[in-house]
Amino acid sequence: MTVHLPPAGTRVVVAMSGGVDSSVAAALLVERGYDVIGIMLRLWAEPSQGQGKENSNRCCAPEAVADARAIARQLGIPFYDIHAESVFKQHVVDPWITAYGEAATPNPCFNCNRFIRFGFLMQRARALGAAYLATGHYARIDTVPAEPRSELPVRYRLLKGVDAKKDQSYVLHVLGQRDLARALFPCGEFTKEHVRDLARRFGLPVAERAESQDLCFLTQGDYRSFLVRQAPDVAVPGPILNTRGEVIGRHEGLPFYTVGQRRGLDIAPKSAHAEPLYVLRLDSARNALIVGRADELGTRRLTVRSMHYVSGKAPTAPVRCTAKVRYKAREASCVLTPLENGAAQVEFDEVQRDATPGQGLVAYDGDEVIGGGIIARTE
Amino acid sequence: MTKTSARRRVYLDYSATTPVAPEVVQAMQPYLTDLFGNAASLHEFGREAAAALDEAHIVTGCALGARASEIVFTGCGTEADNLALRGAAFAARQHGRGDHIISAPTEHHAVTSTLEQLQQLFGFEVTFLPVDGCGRVDPDDVKRALRRNTILVSIMMANNEIGTLEPIAEIGHMCRERGVIFHTDAVQCPAYLPIDVEALQVDLMALSSHKFYGPKGVGILYIREGTPFVPTLTGGGHERGRRAGTVNVAGAVGTAVALEYVAQQRETQAPRLQRLRDRLIEGVLAAVPDARVSGHPHNRLPHHASFVFKGVDGETLLMALDVEGIAVSTGSACTSGNPEPSPVLLAMGIPSEWALGGLRISLGYHTSDEDLDYVLEKLPRCVAQVRRAMSEL
Ligand SMILES: Cc1ncc(COP(=O)(O)O)c(C=O)c1O
Numbered sequence: 001m002t003v004h005l006p007p008a009g010t011r012v013v014v015a016m017s018g019g020v021d022s023s024v025a026a027a028l029l030v031e032r033g034y035d036v037i038g039i040m041l042r043l044w045a046e047p048s049q050g051q052g053k054e055n056s057n058r059c060c061a062p063e064a065v066a067d068a069r070a071i072a073r074q075l076g077i078p079f080y081d082i083h084a085e086s087v088f089k090q091h092v093v094d095p096w097i098t099a100y101g102e103a104a105t106p107n108p109c110f111n112c113n114r115f116i117r118f119g120f121l122m123q124r125a126r127a128l129g130a131a132y133l134a135t136g137h138y139a140r141i142d143t144v145p146a147e148p149r150s151e152l153p154v155r156y157r158l159l160k161g162v163d164a165k166k167d168q169s170y171v172l173h174v175l176g177q178r179d180l181a182r183a184l185f186p187c188g189e190f191t192k193e194h195v196r197d198l199a200r201r202f203g204l205p206v207a208e209r210a211e212s213q214d215l216c217f218l219t220q221g222d223y224r225s226f227l228v229r230q231a232p233d234v235a236v237p238g239p240i241l242n243t244r245g246e247v248i249g250r251h252e253g254l255p256f257y258t259v260g261q262r263r264g265l266d267i268a269p270k271s272a273h274a275e276p277l278y279v280l281r282l283d284s285a286r287n288a289l290i291v292g293r294a295d296e297l298g299t300r301r302l303t304v305r306s307m308h309y310v311s312g313k314a315p316t317a318p319v320r321c322t323a324k325v326r327y328k329a330r331e332a333s334c335v336l337t338p339l340e341n342g343a344a345q346v347e348f349d350e351v352q353r354d355a356t357p358g359q360g361l362v363a364y365d366g367d368e369v370i371g372g373g374i375i376a377r378t379e
Numbered sequence: 380m381t382k383t384s385a386r387r388r389v390y391l392d393y394s395a396t397t398p399v400a401p402e403v404v405q406a407m408q409p410y411l412t413d414l415f416g417n418a419a420s421l422h423e424f425g426r427e428a429a430a431a432l433d434e435a436h437i438v439t440g441c442a443l444g445a446r447a448s449e450i451v452f453t454g455c456g457t458e459a460d461n462l463a464l465r466g467a468a469f470a471a472r473q474h475g476r477g478d479h480i481i482s483a484p485t486e487h488h489a490v491t492s493t494l495e496q497l498q499q500l501f502g503f504e505v506t507f508l509p510v511d512g513c514g515r516v517d518p519d520d521v522k523r524a525l526r527r528n529t530i531l532v533s534i535m536m537a538n539n540e541i542g543t544l545e546p547i548a549e550i551g552h553m554c555r556e557r558g559v560i561f562h563t564d565a566v567q568c569p570a571y572l573p574i575d576v577e578a579l580q581v582d583l584m585a586l587s588s589h590k591f592y593g594p595k596g597v598g599i600l601y602i603r604e605g606t607p608f609v610p611t612l613t614g615g616g617h618e619r620g621r622r623a624g625t626v627n628v629a630g631a632v633g634t635a636v637a638l639e640y641v642a643q644q645r646e647t648q649a650p651r652l653q654r655l656r657d658r659l660i661e662g663v664l665a666a667v668p669d670a671r672v673s674g675h676p677h678n679r680l681p682h683h684a685s686f687v688f689k690g691v692d693g694e695t696l697l698m699a700l701d702v703e704g705i706a707v708s709t710g711s712a713c714t715s716g717n718p719e720p721s722p723v724l725l726a727m728g729i730p731s732e733w734a735l736g737g738l739r740i741s742l743g744y745h746t747s748d749e750d751l752d753y754v755l756e757k758l759p760r761c762v763a764q765v766r767r768a769m770s771e772l
Contacts (some may be wrong), residue, residue: 011702037702080698086717126768127695128702129761 006132008033012184013125014134015117016040016079017059018067020206021136024195025186027202029134030075037128038072038079040065041121044089045217046226058216071204084120091115093217100227100255101234103284104358104374107171107327108215114174122182134184138166138192140367141180156180158310158369163191170327173362173372177312224256238287240267243280243296251289254282259356259378260297267291281378282357298351299378304344304361309371314338321370323348323363325355336363336370344373388704389750393682393743394539394567395708399633400592406636407594410629418626419617428628435628438635442642443584444575445601451618452631453598456566456587460489462600462611462622463562463583467531468497470607471560477528480505483516484726486535489585490564494533513675514543514727518550529559536565536579537572540723540739541674542683544572551580560606566590570641570743571649571681582606588630592744593637597630644744652742653681659740659751660684666759673724673737682742687729691736691765692718699761705754708739 006012014026016038029036042065045057056062065081072079092111099106117135125133138161143154156177161167175183187195199206218226227235235253242248249267251257256264261279278297281290302325307314318337323346324330334348346361355361355378362372410431416424418432436447443450453459464480471477482494484507497503508520516534525532532554537544547563554561562583568574570591576584583606588597602608602621614623664670669689688696693709695718700707709721720734740754 078698078702082694123768123771124695124698126771127765128699129764 005032006034006184009035010132011035011037011128011130012132012134013037013039013121013128013130015121015136016068016072017136018064018071019136020199020204021138021187021195023068023071023136023204024198024202025134025136025184026071026075026077027204028186028198029184030077031202036075036077037125037130038068038075038077039121039124040068040079040081041084041088041116042081043116043216044085044093046219046230048219056219058214067205074203082121082124084116087120088112088116088217091119097227097231097234099358101231102358103254103282105258105356106358106374107360108217109171109327110174110360113171118175118179118183122179126182132182132184134186136187137161137168137172137185138163138188139169139172139185140188141183141185152177152181155311159188159367160364160369161185161188163193166192169364169369170324170360170362170372173310173360173369174308175310176308177310180310227255236287238289240265240289240291241283241286242277243290243292248291254284254287254289257282257289260354265289265291298353299355300348300351301379302346302348302352302355302361302375303339303377303379304346304373305342305376307338307342307344307371307373310369311371314344315370319363319365319370321363321365323361325352325361325375326359329354331364334363342373343376386704387753388706389753390706391740391742391746391750391754392706392708393570393746394590394680394739394741396589396595397570397592397743398745399589399594400637400640402640403593403633403637407629407633410632414628416628418628419615431632432626432628435631435635439599439631439638442574442635442638443586443599443601444577446604448619449576449602449604451600451602451621452626452634453600453622454624454627455596456564456585456590456598457489458612459585459587459598459600460487460562460564461493463585463602464490464493464497464531464533465611466602466608466621467560467562467583467606468501468503469609469611471530472501473609474607476607477526477530478503479526479529480531480533481508481521481524481529482506482533483508483510483535485510485514485516485538485541485723486533487539487564487566490533490535510726512727512729513678514538514541514673514723515675515678516545516550518546518553521550522553525553525557525559529557531560531562533562533564535567536563536574537567537680537683538674538723539567540721540737541685541727542567542679542739542741543674544678544680547579547581554582555580567680567683569638571645571652573642573645576601576603588634588637591637591641593634594630597627597634599634648744649681652746655742655746655748655751656682656684658748659742659754660686662751662755663758666755667762670762671733673727673729680741682746684740684742686736686738686740687724687733688736688738688762689733690769691762692769693721693735693737694718695769696736696738696761696765699765700757703757703761705757707741709737 012034016022042060043057092108096106096108122133140159146155160169239247240249257279275293277291280292322331323334337345363370414427416428418428436450439450440447494505498505506524536547551561560582563581564585566587582603584601586599589595612622673685673687718735720731721737724734
């Protein structure tokens with residue numbers, strides 16, 4: 001296996017955010033002698049109530065643009081901030097809202113990486129004559145000899161970042177061979193600590209803006225209030241049912257609940273149960289929220305749709321591997337069986353409590369990302 | 380750590396701004412240091428500044444065929460356009476003379492946005508005339524649009540995006556006969572064309588110093604004697620009560636010197652630039668497939684070449700050229716990720732798959748044949764590269 005290192009002088013666009021990781025990525029590329037161009041995308045954010053305020057998507061708030069520009073200047077590279085609001089809205093935010101309408105809990109980062117970073121931005125990078133697009137992600141790419149009779153002489157592998165705590169390969173599983181052939185992740189070879197040291201050595205700011213679990217395009221409140229404002233008709237109140245099908249309360253709209261949730265369930269006192277109840281499922285056909293006991297929660301077997309395999313080819317037989325059902329979930333052993341129509345069945349050795357329709361399942365062979373898809377059904 | 384390779388840089392965006400001429404810098408210098416007085420002050424410091432300001436009015440007036448008292452220094456070209464349009468409109472309102480204004484969709488935003496505000500907030504009615512495929516307003520259309528309640532016509536002398544010259548004298552003559560105030564935005568012109576307010580028959584005219592080798596942040600508004608005018612920058616009695624605010628004396632001095640400088644340079648520069656421009660246009664059309672000139676083929680600013688390239692997003696092309704060290708500009712705005720065609724090109728009837736790819740290459744006094752050699756080497760490759768990337772998935 002070979003680590004992917006293009007020759008000095010190669011033109012590389014680096015996606016800059018003003019943060020430590022992408023700044024260090026840019027500095028490393030400059031140090032290695034590449035012809036580096038920094039680009040920051042302006043992404044859509046919910047318009048704020050006050051007039052005249054600039055876009056404040058967290059990825060590209062005005063301060064972040066100023067930081068990225070200053071860093072580009074320090075590194076002596078050209079820098080552009082490019083408007084991508086409408087493509088981001090169209091490919092990331094709107095499908096995310098639609099998925100909520102279908103009682104799923106979607107992860108918008110997949111579409112962002114696929115359509116915005118490695119679609120829109122990659123295209124801009126190529127238009128500027130760049131051979132590669134680099135980002136500050138914690139992941140790695142290497143090559144192994146391709147199987148006989150393949151189109152390309154090598155196969156690109158997407159690997160976890162060296163720093164297990166920071167690994168971001170989960171959100172990059174949407175990439176394919178052509179994307180990886182044109183991608184560089186300079187930070188993936190290092191731990192976060194080391195990246196911070198590098199930032200100090202390069203004289204780059206190391207202070208990080210507060211990390212937030214919220215989605216980058218939310219500007220006020222949480223995703224629930226966002227949905228109420230932006231898509232009021234996706235949330236329709238309906239019944240809360242127990243596993244026997246009895247109505248035991250009312251929910252305010254399925255998008256406001258997620259599998260495994262316990263708090264905030266409006267359940268009639270008379271049906272007060274001895275044991276706490278958890279959300280087991282969101283039944284969009286009946287607009288019902290199904291709740292049950294902790295021991296009813298979780299599943300071993302999932303159906304996954306829209307499977308994407310990094311190699312470009314689905315395995316021909318069931319594979320024993322590990323998989324994550326959420327970004328922050330623990331990897332667990334399973335058997336993945338490719339099905340027709342881009343689906344797959346995944347059978348875990350142990351019950352997975354957090355598996356939620358709409359979230360991504362990503363499968364690994366050791367450090368290598370096999371691929372992933374969207375959880376369609378849990379049983 | 381910093382990249383230091385001496386990259387070739389070619390500036391071909393003189394329509395956006397120009398470097399300040401050394402004699403202009405020199406003339407301004409004392410008024411930034413020793414002679415710092417406020418021209419409105421009574422004392423000697425003030426008198427020194429006032430004398431310089433008087434002189435700047437005289438020189439500027441002379442350069443434009445106007446009287447010193449008809450010249451108002453402003454904070455920029457945009458401000459001059461704003462003051463002209465509001466000043467004339469509000470004066471007409473004050474005297475109940477009508478509320479109809481005629482202009483064109485190809486005007487600079489300094490004009491169109493101001494007119495839209497007069498329309499939306501102040502109840503004026505604005506007719507935006509059609510333009511032909513070269514961006515030209517037909518004087519007959521102006522004539523037909525004139526009504527009894529028309530108070531103001533605003534048509535630019537030369538278009539910043541496509542370089543086309545408008546038939547100003549003809550429109551001016553017609554307006555004067557009808558007693559309608561005529562404003563022209565001549566911001567793009569002084570460095571390359573002679574300007575005489577009498578020949579042009581204008582009542583109001585906006586200029587901007589940084590477009591003719593003067594400093595940024597200084598504009599000129601010409602107000603013909605007797606033109607009804609209500610000041611919209613109100614305060615003290617500066618500039619004869621037409622534009623309140625302590626005058627930028629150094630800027631006014633620099634502007635006057637810059638006007639003298641360009642008047643002297645123009646005669647040799649204009650034909651030289653025209654030759655370079657024509658060479659550039661021929662070279663680009665020969666080397667780039669699916670390319671056209673936008674604007675008038677020859678009735679245009681001598682330093683100004685503008686093109687449209689089918690299927691190319693102008694902003695991306697601009698970046699690709701910048702990466703090669705070539706500084707130019709586009710008229711198409713990309714404000715949201717889906718490139719929007721330029722309103723000027725659309726008004727000219729250019730189809731939108733061409734109107735995204737507007738490119739303006741504006742030459743200046745320092746442009747050389749070698750600069751154009753470099754552009755003619757790089758531009759065809761950049762266009763091809765952008766087209767290739769855009770057609771990939
Ligand atoms: C035709 C025209 N009008 C007005 C302006 C505005 O001038 P200023 O930059 O001085 O505000 C410009 C400058 O871009 C221009 O080209």
